[in-house]
Amino acid sequence: MNTPDLPFEDLGSNSLISVLTRDGQAHYLSAIFPQDQSNELLQILIRSVLWQPDQVMMFGKVVTTRRKVAWIGDPDCSYTYSGIERQPQAWTPALLLIKAKAEALSGCQFNSCLANLYHSGDEGMGWHSDNEKELDSNMPIASFSLGGRRKFAFRHREDQETVSLFLENGSLLIMHPPIQEYWRHSLLKTKTLVAPRINLTFRKIQLA
Ligand SMILES: O=C(O)CCC(=O)C(=O)O
Numbered sequence: 610m611n612t613p614d615l616p617f618e619d620l621g622s623n624s625l626i627s628v629l630t631r632d633g634q635a636h637y638l639s640a641i642f643p644q645d646q647s648n649e650l651l652q653i654l655i656r657s658v659l660w661q662p663d664q665v666m667m668f669g670k671v672v673t674t675r676r677k678v679a680w681i682g683d684p685d686c687s688y689t690y691s692g693i694e695r696q697p698q699a700w701t702p703a704l705l706l707i708k709a710k711a712e713a714l715s716g717c718q719f720n721s722c723l724a725n726l727y728h729s730g731d732e733g734m735g736w737h738s739d740n741e742k743e744l745d746s747n748m749p750i751a752s753f754s755l756g757g758r759r760k761f762a763f764r765h766r767e768d769q770e771t772v773s774l775f776l777e778n779g780s781l782l783i784m785h786p787p788i789q790e791y792w793r794h795s796l797l798k799t800k801t802l803v804a805p806r807i808n809l810t811f812r813k814i815q816l817a
């Protein structure tokens with residue numbers, strides 16, 4: 610089995626779960642902050658991030674999502690997707706606190722973050738890989754979740770094997786290369802009543 614190095618920071622009582630057994634690895638860490646701190650971070654981010662609808666291509670048409678997004682990063686980290694170049698919002702103290710924790714737990718430095726706000730269970734994210742050309746493909750992506758617990762799944766590109774897990778309030782999922790080459794992932798919609806959720810995916814953009 611492909612077992613990347615353990616995170617650098619002492620995990621204390623926090624267990625690390627390896628999600629996959631081949632073609633890249635994802636490590637799941639529950640509650641990297643105490644629950645009351647995670648709840649507070651959720652409220653701060655809902656208020657302080659400039660949330661905007663996303664635009665995705667569906668059947669050749671540009672569709673505006675109800676899910677809201679924000680692109681955050683160092684000033685030189687512009688990012689193009691769906692044909693639109695986006696300038697990053699600046700880091701805030703709350704975002705820097707979470708980034709520092711994700712860096713300590715993954716042993717990697719990130720310069721940008723894609724944030725998603727899912728208001729309810731009928732908002733999700735379809736199957737995709739985080740393999741945009743700007744991303745440094747040798748670096749992991751660290752995905753931090755706040756708020757309602759949601760089901761997340763990986764599906765192998767070749768044989769469609771599917772592995773799913775719940776991402777809980779305050780958890781961190783670290784996706785290690787070459788996972789994006791072999792697996793797609795998705796945030797599944799649910800008919801169960803769930804609280805709003807924020808997800809932050811910390812990334813390393815390759816600067817020209
Ligand atoms: O909300 C999630 O957990 C997934 C987000 C995601 O896959 C992404 O932003 O690329």
Ligand SMILES: [Fe+2]
Binds near residue numbers: 737794
């Ligand atoms: Fe993703």
